[in-house]
Amino acid sequence: GESVGLHLPTLSVQEGDNSIINCAYSNSASDYFIWYKQESGKGPQFIIDIRSNMDKRQGQRVTVLLNKTVKHLSLQIAATQPGDSAVYFCAENETGGFKTIFGAGTRLFVKA
């Protein structure tokens, strides 16, 4: 299948623990942020998004935190499961611009 970069930052967690994946974005004018999950052999899959008028948004087992002061985004996964093993990357977009900027990604390994 299609492979993702082999030299990505890696996070290894124990099954059941919480995971935190961090991302620094580059454009201070970006006002919309997305986290994607990419499993081996598949295309990126939308997980959760957040707009710049919020600093926290929760989904099912996932939470995204946004710190605009330091241009930092994080993804928290609660009770991490083996099925969460994948590459996760953030994306930023400026309203009116369709040119989404993608981060390089972090590989998450979940140990059973």
Next chain:
Amino acid sequence: DAEITQSPRHKITETGRQVTLACHQTWNHNNMFWYRQDLGHGLRLIHYSYGVQDTNKGEVSDGYSVSRSNTEDLPLTLESAASSQTSVYFCASSDDAGTDTQYFGPGTRLTVL
């Protein structure tokens, strides 16, 4: 269910040949995108389209072209394939509802020998 598909999933070709990668979406999205994904570079935008008959160059458009004759399809053509174009190619689409969320296809692995 609406989806976005790509074909072929794998392609091997020779330097200098013309190659076309297909992308078809049934979301009825106006916006469609082509990316390539390489080690150390993440996703890089090749071309994008805001609607029928509209095409725009992305950051790595040299050697590639697209056409948009209908809403559902955005084929990507490599006019004369080069070894530097060996990569995994992803197509994506998004709507105009302001969410900007892009939905990706499964990808095409292209090898140029």
